[in-house]
Amino acid sequence: MPRQRPTQEPRSRNLAERSAILPDVTAAVGATPLVALDRLAHGVAPRIVAKLESVNPAGSVKDRIALPMIEAAEREGLLKPGGTIVEPTSGNTGAGLAMAAAVKGYRCIFVMADKQSDEKRALLQAYGAELVICPSDVAPDDERSYYRVSDRLAREIPGAWKPDQYANPLNPAAHFAATGPEIWQATEGRVTHLVVAIGTGGTISGAGRYLKERKPGLVVVGADPAGSVYSGDTPRSYLTEGIGEDFWPDTYDRDVCDLIIQVADRDSFLTARAATACEGILMGESCGTALWAALQCARDVADPSALMVVILPDGGRNYLAKLYDDAWLRAHGLLAEGESPRDYDWRTTRPRVVVRRDR
Numbered sequence: 090m091p092r093q094r095p096t097q098e099p100r101s102r103n104l105a106e107r108s109a110i111l112p113d114v115t116a117a118v119g120a121t122p123l124v125a126l127d128r129l130a131h132g133v134a135p136r137i138v139a140k141l142e143s144v145n146p147a148g149s150v151k152d153r154i155a156l157p158m159i160e161a162a163e164r165e166g167l168l169k170p171g172g173t174i175v176e177p178t179s180g181n182t183g184a185g186l187a188m189a190a191a192v193k194g195y196r197c198i199f200v201m202a203d204k205q206s207d208e209k210r211a212l213l214q215a216y217g218a219e220l221v222i223c224p225s226d227v228a229p230d231d232e233r234s235y236y237r238v239s240d241r242l243a244r245e246i247p248g249a250w251k252p253d254q255y256a257n258p259l260n261p262a263a264h265f266a267a268t269g270p271e272i273w274q275a276t277e278g279r280v281t282h283l284v285v286a287i288g289t290g291g292t293i294s295g296a297g298r299y300l301k302e303r304k305p306g307l308v309v310v311g312a313d314p315a316g317s318v319y320s321g322d323t324p325r326s327y328l329t330e331g332i333g334e335d336f337w338p339d340t341y342d343r344d345v346c347d348l349i350i351q352v353a354d355r356d357s358f359l360t361a362r363a364a365t366a367c368e369g370i371l372m373g374e375s376c377g378t379a380l381w382a383a384l385q386c387a388r389d390v391a392d393p394s395a396l397m398v399v400i401l402p403d404g405g406r407n408y409l410a411k412l413y414d415d416a417w418l419r420a421h422g423l424l425a426e427g428e429s430p431r432d433y434d435w436r437t438t439r440p441r442v443v444v445r446r447d448r
C-alpha cells in the first residue's frame with residue numbers, strides 16, 4: 090500500500106519570489122517542484138521523489154541552460170543584435186533557446202535528427218524557429234549528421250552562433266548553480282541518491298557534482314538507454330528520445346556517476362506509462378528511463394531513510410502520438426499483441442547491465 094503522506098512535505102518553491110511579477114518568461118525557469126512517487130514505488134524501502142522539470146515555461150530541464158549560454162555569448166561578443174542561434178537539438182534545448190531568443194529578438198535555426206517526434210518539430214516552429222532535419226542513422230562525423238550540418242550552418246551564416254550544448258561548460262554549470270542547490274534545499278540535505286538519465290550529461294554532471302560536494306557519500310546513478318556509450322554499449326539506434334549518445338560529450342563528467350544502469354526501450358516507455366497511470370504525471374520516455382533505473386536501484390537499498398531524487402526531464406505532451414499511443418508501441422515492438430501498458434510491472438524486470446565505479 091502507498092505509505093502515509095508526511096505532514097511536512099519538502100517545498101522547493103520560494104513562494105514569495107514566485108508571487109512577484111517577473112520581468113519576462115525566462116525569469117520563470119527553475120524552482121521546479123519535488124513530488125513523491127509513493128504509488129509507483131510502493132514496496133521499496135527508500136522514498137522516491139521526482140523533480141518535475143516539465144513545469145519550466147518551455148517545458149523541460151533544458152530551459153535551465155538556454156539563458157546562461159546566450160548571455161555568456163552576448164558578453165563575449167559572439168552573439169550580437171540581429172544574430173542567429175544554430176544548434177543541433179532533439180527538441181527540448183531548441184524550445185528553451187527559442188523561448189529565450191524570442192524574448193531577446195534572435196533568429197533560431199535548429200538541426201534535428203529525423204527520429205524526433207512530429208510534435209517536437211511543430212513546437213519549435215510554433216516558437217518561430219526554422220528547422221533542418223538530418224538522418225539519425227549516420228555516424229556523428231558523417232557530413233549528413235545533425236552535428237556536422239549544424240557546424241556547417243554556423244560557419245556559413247553571417248552572425249551565427251552555436252551554443253554547442255555538448256561542449257559548453259555553462260550547460261553543467263547551470264545545473265551546478267541551480268538544479269543541485271534546489272534539490273539540496275527542498276530535501277533539507279536529506280537526499281541520499283540522485284538518479285538522472287544522461288543526454289549531454291549536463292544535468293547529472295552539474296547537479297551530481299554540487300550534491301556530492303555537499304554530501305560526499307551521496308550516490309549518483311546514471312540511466313542510459315541500451316545502444317548508448319555511457320553504459321558501455323556499442324552505439325546503435327534506439328527509440329528513447331533525448332538521451333544516450335554515440336560519442337562522449339565534453340559536458341559529461343565521467344567521474345560523477347557511482348553506477349550507470351542500462352535501460353531497454355520497453356522498460357523506459359512502459360515505466361513512463363505506468364507512472365502516468367498511477368501518479369497522474371504526464372511524462373516523456375526519458376523520464377521512464379530514469380524512473381526504471383531508480384526503482385531498480387531502490388530495490389537494492391534496505392534503508393528506509395534513504396531519499397532518492399529522480400529528475401524527470403520533460404512532460405508527455407510531445408509524445409502523444411508515440412509513447413501514449415498503444416498502436417505505435419505495438420508497431421515498434423514495445424508492447425506485445427493483446428498486451429496493455431497496464432499489464433507491465435517493473436517488479437518483474439531486472440537490469441542486465443550495471444556499470445559500477447569503485448571508490
Ligand SMILES: Cc1ncc(COP(=O)(O)O)c(C=O)c1O
Nearest residue numbers: 287288289290291292331375402
Ligand atoms: C527528453 C530529454 N531527457 C533527458 C535529457 C538529458 O539531459 P542532459 O542533456 O542534461 O544530460 C535531455 C537532453 O537532451 C532530453 O531532451
